[in-house]
Amino acid sequence: MEHSELSPAVLFSLGPVHVTSTIVTSWGIILGLWLASSLLCRRLRLTPGPVQTAAEGVLGAVEEAIRAVAPDHARLLLPFIGTLWIFLVVANLSGLLPGVHSPTRDLSATAALAILVFLSVHWFGIRSQGLKPYLRHYLTPSPLLLPFHLISEVTRTVALAVRLFGNIMSLEMAALLILLVAGFLAPVPILMLHIIEALVQAYIFGMLALIYIAGGLQSQQQRHTPQGERDE
Amino acid sequence: MELSWSTFLLEIVNFLVLVWLLKRFFYKPLQAVISRRQKGIESRLAEAGKAQAEARDLKQQYEQRLENWKEEARQARDKLQRDIHAERQKLQKELEDSLQKQREQAEIVQQRQQHELRRQMEQQAMEQGSQFAAKLLQQGAGPELQQRLLDLLLGSLEELTEAQRRPLREQMQETAAVVEIVSAFPLEGPQRQDLEEALRDVLQQDYPYHYIEDPKLLSGLRITVGPWQLGASVRDELHAFVKLAQAAQ
Structure with missing residues (x-):
């Protein structure tokens, strides 16, 4: 199977399933996070050490960010949003390792994550309000807006996938081009930019996912909230 | 740039597995520890609150006791001042009596001295009178x-x-x-x-x-x-x- 810098290489196939470097890198990330979590949580103490303090700090920061957007559903959304942020940070930064491509430079991976966000919005919305009340919000404030709602659902999901893919892929491509043109160590500044961009993109993706999910959760609630209370 | 359905589906599965793994091995244990610590802190806070309340009660008791002591001290001071005043008046009266007695004794002594002086003068006058009369009568x-x-x-x-x-x-x-x-x-x-x-x-x-x-x-x-x-x-x-x-x- 042919591959270019824009499409990841297929490492092996299991019948119709082609396992690409993106999948293998993702497995590596998952394995690393699992091992790190297992090692960390095996030594949890009430008086935390530096590593546990850092882990609790990460968890606390994620929980606080979720609580700021969806105060009543912080515990419910934490596993999904937290995992999204952690995975995206690690996946985006993994491209800095020599010989490793970031999974998020693959449109299939970012599309998968975007689809998961899309599905999560509906899953949490229906779970919170019920099917009919949730679907009814597509008809508000007027049924005429239904097509726009549907287009919005699709475009924002596509935007999520393409934004992350475009940024990470372009960074890696820029670094590769500079390496080819200018030589060894020349792309170091662009790699520094890669770190910042990786963190920013992970934050944007996670925060947008959170906002979409919180919007789905609170759509029916907002419809029933009086105008005065909303202004407050 | 093409969409690989295998990668797409496997990535979905990968992410869901990661969610489960992190939930099982990261979020829950950490949340449990944080919750236990928070309970411990709340328990210690409750104990501290209880201790604070006890301390406040004790402080109130000590303040009340202090107030009582102050009141007792004030009463004792008043009583002492009254006693001192009474003692002073008593001593003053005794002193006045003593002075009066001494004054009377001095007056008596003075009167006696005057009386004695007068008596001596009279006696002297008598003797002189007698001598004078004797002198006069001697001639006659x-x-x-x-x-x-x-x-x-x-x-x-x-x-x-x-x-x-x-x-x-x-x-x-x-x-x-x-x-x-x-x-x-x-x-x-x-x-x-x-x-x-x-x-x-x-x-x-x-x-x-x-x-x-x-x-x-x-x-x-x-x-x-x-x-x-x-x-x-x-x-x-x-x-x-x-x-x-x-x-x-």
Whole structure:
């Protein structure tokens, strides 16, 4: 199977399933996070050490960010949003390792994550309000807006996938081009930019996912909230 | 740039597995530890609150006790001041009494001193008066005056009662003394006879008579019969007058 810098290489196939470097890198990330979590949580103490303090700090920061957007559903959304942020940070930064491509430079991976966000919005919305009340919000404030709602659902999901893919892929491509043109160590500044961009993109993706999910959760609630209370 | 359905589906599965793994091995254990710590903190906070409440109660009790002590101290101070005031008044009164007593004693002493001074002055005046009178009478004294005084003496002897004469007689019998007659001027024979007769009449017995002249008597005479002395001289009269005046004071 042919591959270019824009499409990841297929490492092996299991019948119709082609396992690409993106999948293998993702497995590596998952394995690393699992091992790190297992090692960390095996030594949890009430008086935390530096590593546990850092882990609790990460968890606390994620929980606080979720609580700021969806105060009543912080515990419910934490596993999904937290995992999204952690995975995206690690996946985006993994491209800095020599010989490793970031999974998020693959449109299939970012599309998968975007689809998961899309599905999560509906899953949490229906779970919170019920099917009919949730679907009814597509008809508000007027049924005429239904097509726009549907287009919005699709475009924002596509935007999520393409934004992350475009940024990470372009960074890696820029670094590769500079390496080819200018030589060894020349792309170091662009790699520094890669770190910042990786963190920013992970934050944007996670925060947008959170906002979409919180919007789905609170759509029916907002419809029933009086105008005065909303202004407050 | 193409979409790989295998990658797409496997990535979905990968992510869902990662969600499960992190939830199982990261979020839950950490949340449990945080929750336990929070419970511990809340428990310690509750204990601290309880301790604080107890401390507040204790503080209130101590403040109340302190207030009571202050009140007791104030009452004790008031009582002490009252006692001091009473003691001061008592001491002041005692001092005033003592001063009054001393003042009275001083007045009495002063009065006595004045009285004594006055008495001494009067006595001195009497003595001076007596000396003056003696001096004056000395110039006017003579046998005639002595005769008149002898007459007075003889009259006095006659007027002696039996009760007055008896002790004289008994005394003379016991002592067998001499009758001593002192005169300022020499007594003539008739004068001596009248006198001896009068004495014999009083004493009922004859005794030896011893006549002596003493110009200090100024005029008149003095008869000494044992311990008994009868004076009828100017000097004795003046002495008697002075003593009488002193006795009258």
